[in-house]
Structures are given as C-alpha cells and as structure tokens.
Amino acid sequence: MSRQKVVIRSDVLDIARFAKMIPVRKSMIKKAPNLPLPKSYAVNRTADLLHPREQRLRVKQIIEHGADTKSFVLESAENRPLAYFRAGQYLSVNLRIGNAVLTRPYSIASSPSRALRGEYVITVKRVESGFASGFILDTWEEGAEVSVSAPEGCFYYEPLRDAKTIVGIAGGSGITPFLSLANAINEQTEDAQLILLYGCRNENEILFKEELDTLAAENEKIKVVYVLSDSKKKKEGLEKGFIDRKLIKKYAPEKFSIFICGPKAMYDFAREEIKKLGIEKKYVRFELFGAANDASELKGFPKDFAEREFNCTVKVRGEEKGKIPCRAQESVLVALERAGISVPSHCRSGECGFCRSKLLSGEVFIPEETDGRRIADAKFGYIHPCCSYPLSDIEIHV
Ligand code: FES
Incomplete structure (x- = not known):
C-alpha cells in the first residue's frame, strides 16, 4: 500500500473551525446557568491594574540633590499595586496651581521591579522661569498625596527593533x-x-x-x-x-x-x-519632555508674529467653554491650562496624541520636529495643542 501525505492548509482548518463556532457557542449558552452578569471581569480588572486612568500616590520620602533638585519616592495612597512599566517610561503628574490645571511628565528613575515592590521614584529639577517644577519642589512634602497617570511613553529598549x-x-x-x-x-x-x-x-x-x-x-x-x-x-x-x-x-x-x-x-x-x-x-x-517655552526661537516660526496675541474659542467634548486669550509664542495647551480648562495631556511634546484636538478654524504654527500627528489627522485638521502655536484667532474642539 502506498502512503500519501495529505497536507491540510491552515486556512482550511480555520474555515472548519469557523463553521463549528456558532453551534458550539449556542450549545454553551444553552448549558450556562441563568445568573446575572458579573459586575466586573478579570480582564478589565487586569487592564485597570496595568493601565489605570489615574494613580493616587503619597510622597513617602524626599531625597535632596543639592539646592535645586529632589527625588520623590512615591507609594500608593490607595493601597493598590502600582502600574508596571518599561525602564525609560514616564509618569504624567497632574497639578492644580491657582486656577491653572496642568500636567508635567517626569521619567521614572527607579527600576520596574521596584514598582512591583510598591515604589516609583521621580526626580525634579528646578527649571528657571518654570511653573510646575518650582511648585513641586516648594510644596510637595512627605505624606502629601499626588495624582499621576499610568506609566507612558516609548523611550524604552525594544529588542525587536533596537540593537543589543x-x-x-x-x-x-x-x-x-x-x-x-x-x-x-x-x-x-x-x-x-x-x-x-x-x-x-x-x-x-x-x-x-x-x-x-x-x-x-x-x-x-x-x-x-x-x-x-x-x-x-x-x-x-x-x-x-x-x-x-x-x-x-x-x-x-x-x-x-x-x-x-x-x-x-x-x-x-x-x-x-x-x-x-x-x-x-x-x-x-x-x-523631549515638553515643547518650547518660546516658539519664536523655533525654526520656521514667523518672526513678525512674536508678541502677538489672539483669541481661542474652545469646546471641550461638545461643551462650549468660551473665548480665552492665547499668545503666538506659547502653545495652545499652555493657554488652555492657564485659563483653568482641563485638557488631557501627557508627553507635552507632540508624541503621545493624548491632547489631540480638532482645529475648527484659524491657523497654527506646528514645528516640524514635534509634529507627531498621523497623516490622516494632519489632513483632516487635527492638531496637538501641546505643540501648536496660534497665528490667528482660532477655534478648537478638544
Ligand atoms: S500631550 Fe502628548 S501629544 Fe500633546
């Protein structure tokens, strides 16, 4: 008797599996107990642990490095595990300073395994004429509660792409x-x-x-x-x-x-x-951590626009927020934050897309090096306010 090798192509198997899928599911549904659905699912709980919208942390320890730099050891203020991260990622710190609501990204200085032991460390250096760094250095004390994002960013070693x-x-x-x-x-x-x-x-x-x-x-x-x-x-x-x-x-x-x-x-x-x-x-x-504080120093910025001021009409998730002043040298995000309008943002350098908004009318300057928009977004009038500078009165939908 001669032997014949039969090769079943995987797509044939897939079709066979697919054909059985509906009857198999129907019989599973029939056999399942008639109980109410669970309030939460394991997969959602895991996703929330890995990618929480917000983490409430407490300053556990402060380490001073000279006169203008401090490291903050942070632990959970909610008695929950910290979100894991890849070495090189950052936390976006949420701040309210007076009427302004803003975020600042800080790289995590500690190792990922230390997060599993319940601690992140971030280091803050005072930026001359900076707004947020001085606030953190002057007001964060041991025991203070702070709010940060999940770890973010792509600044990490990726063996599939990087050299060893x-x-x-x-x-x-x-x-x-x-x-x-x-x-x-x-x-x-x-x-x-x-x-x-x-x-x-x-x-x-x-x-x-x-x-x-x-x-x-x-x-x-x-x-x-x-x-x-x-x-x-x-x-x-x-x-x-x-x-x-x-x-x-x-x-x-x-x-x-x-x-x-x-x-x-x-x-x-x-x-x-x-x-x-x-x-x-x-x-x-x-x-990069943040766009330029003064856009007039950037390549391509139209010099005669320095010092000019415009109005920005803002809508956030469909709700009218009114008209706010914005300066050509300052990013639209900074103008929004100064006006106390809370806008999602993480990297502040055009990369993460978290602040993505629709420019409904007007003109903005977007420096080439921080234009991290997708091609389709650029084509259909979306901007990243963190790296967009007004060159006329504008109208945006956040
Ligand atoms: S905050 Fe990341 S792109 Fe604007």
Whole structure:
C-alpha cells in the first residue's frame, strides 16, 4: 500500500473551525446557568491594574540633590499595586496651581521591579522661569498625596527593533530614564548593554554618581562616561567638552541604538551630530519632555508674529467653554491650562496624541520636529495643542 501525505492548509482548518463556532457557542449558552452578569471581569480588572486612568500616590520620602533638585519616592495612597512599566517610561503628574490645571511628565528613575515592590521614584529639577517644577519642589512634602497617570511613553529598549547595545546620551536630570534602564539591566529584567555618556557642566552637577558608579562596577553590561563641559583639565574616567560624534564613535560598538534625553540645547546639538553619523532612523530615540517655552526661537516660526496675541474659542467634548486669550509664542495647551480648562495631556511634546484636538478654524504654527500627528489627522485638521502655536484667532474642539 502506498502512503500519501495529505497536507491540510491552515486556512482550511480555520474555515472548519469557523463553521463549528456558532453551534458550539449556542450549545454553551444553552448549558450556562441563568445568573446575572458579573459586575466586573478579570480582564478589565487586569487592564485597570496595568493601565489605570489615574494613580493616587503619597510622597513617602524626599531625597535632596543639592539646592535645586529632589527625588520623590512615591507609594500608593490607595493601597493598590502600582502600574508596571518599561525602564525609560514616564509618569504624567497632574497639578492644580491657582486656577491653572496642568500636567508635567517626569521619567521614572527607579527600576520596574521596584514598582512591583510598591515604589516609583521621580526626580525634579528646578527649571528657571518654570511653573510646575518650582511648585513641586516648594510644596510637595512627605505624606502629601499626588495624582499621576499610568506609566507612558516609548523611550524604552525594544529588542525587536533596537540593537543589543544602547548608547545613552544624557544631560542634567535627563539621566533618570537611563538610571532606570541601568538598574533593569542589573536586575536582569532587560537584556541589553548600556554605554552611557552623561553630559554635565561640572562634577557637582552629576546626579546619582554613586549609584551609577556602583552599577558600572558590578555589571560589565553597564559603562558610564561623564562628559564635563566646564572641566579645565582631563581627569581619569572623565571626558572634557561636549558629546559630539567623535566621542560617540570612541565608545560605541559597530552597531548600536542611540537614546537621547536632556535639555533642549543638548538635544539640538546631539541631533546634528547624530545626523552626521548616518545612523538609521529606527535606531535613534529622543525623549523631549515638553515643547518650547518660546516658539519664536523655533525654526520656521514667523518672526513678525512674536508678541502677538489672539483669541481661542474652545469646546471641550461638545461643551462650549468660551473665548480665552492665547499668545503666538506659547502653545495652545499652555493657554488652555492657564485659563483653568482641563485638557488631557501627557508627553507635552507632540508624541503621545493624548491632547489631540480638532482645529475648527484659524491657523497654527506646528514645528516640524514635534509634529507627531498621523497623516490622516494632519489632513483632516487635527492638531496637538501641546505643540501648536496660534497665528490667528482660532477655534478648537478638544
Ligand atoms: S500631550 Fe502628548 S501629544 Fe500633546
């Protein structure tokens, strides 16, 4: 007897399964007990734990780093588990300052496994002429209750897309997502190598130096290089100057992903240096944290519009909120927040789409580098108010 191999294609199997699906379901429904539906389902409870709309936290401890920077250790104020995250993500902090309602994103400095033990750490540095950082530093005390979002953002190592080695370029308090990543690598919850180039003006400005040095000494997958712009002489283990392409080449292997988090000046400089290195776009990741405070400094902003003021007519979820003043140099989101109009927002840099709104009439300036809108959104008149600056009276629907 000859044997014949029969190959059943998976789509044939699928059709067979599909044909049985309706009778199988009908018989299951027939057999099921006639009980009221549960009030909640396990899948929704799990989703709520992983992606809560809001987390109420309590300040457990405050750690001071010099005169203008503090780390806040946060725990749940509701006795519930903290939402898990990927090293590099941020929390969006909800604030009410006077009449203004606003949010600010802060990277989580602690490791993901510490969240499983009930703690997040965020670090806040005072921003000169900043609104929110000063408020947090001056008013948050141990025991205070605060409101934050679920962890957000895409600034994390993704093995399917990234090279195995990450070159991290950090400036100032932009070190925090890398500290989280270094800890995650050390705790083996992330399987990557980290070469960290940390730029500061001088040694006194380096945050978490002891912790970073310990991690680098303990784990050969972590290397930390401090790059000091104001340093007069060269010191063992320190580089002098700026993080330019020569320095990146000196420490990076042949293939690497590059992640950048730091102040805007560093970001602008690093972006040009990275362009010259010719790295594929998918291997480059920026964390911006906030649009420009003054749009008139941005490339493409029509200079004669600086100082001009317009009106913005606002509708939130169909409800008229009236007319508010907005300045050309300031984002529409800032104008809304100043007027006390609560608008969903997380990243404040055009990326997350959380503030997505319809521009019903008028004209706005949207800087190219923070235009994170989908093509269809751009085509049909949607804007991200966090990165849109009015150039006429406008009307928007949030
Ligand atoms: S807040 Fe993220 S796009 Fe506006």
